[in-house]
Amino acid sequence: xxxxxxxxxxxxxxxxxxxxxxxxxxxxxxxxxxxxxxxxxxxxxxxxxxxxxxxxxxxxxxxxxxxxxxxxxxxxxxxxxxxxxxxxxxxxxxx
Numbered sequence: 001x002x003x004x005x006x007x008x009x010x011x012x013x014x015x016x017x018x019x020x021x022x023x024x025x026x027x028x029x030x031x032x033x034x035x036x037x038x039x040x041x042x043x044x045x046x047x048x049x050x051x052x053x054x055x056x057x058x059x060x061x062x063x064x065x066x067x068x069x070x071x072x073x074x075x076x077x078x079x080x081x082x083x084x085x086x087x088x089x090x091x092x093x094x095x
Contacts, residue, residue: 003090006035007083014079017071025074029066033059036082039089046094055089058082 009032016025036059043052058081065073 003039003086006032006039007086009035010078010083010086014075014077017075017078020071022071025071025078026066029062029074029078032078033062036062036086039086043089043092046092048089048092048094051085051088051092055085058085 009028013025013028013032016022016028036055040052040055040059043055058077062074062077062082064070065077
């Protein structure tokens with residue numbers, strides 16, 4: 001499953017930040033953002049507005065932490081919050 005791969009990438013990137021491997025993580029974040037954006041498009045196509053709003057919030061938080069170089073905030077989002085949302089997207093049903 002593609003979402004399983006995305007979850008592994010998210011957790012790996014979060015772990016890099018926890019280990020102070022900032023440059024590697026920031027390089028990986030650029031690719032991850034594209035994958036999350038694709039996931040968001042699928043959510044919108046299915047009409048799941050609550051899930052969409054949660055994903056949008058996580059993306060806004062991710063971008064804010066990225067701009068502020070808040071590595072711990074990024075790590076928490078990438079390792080915990082966003083993988084849970086991706087899993088939720090994986091389990092959603094289109095209406």
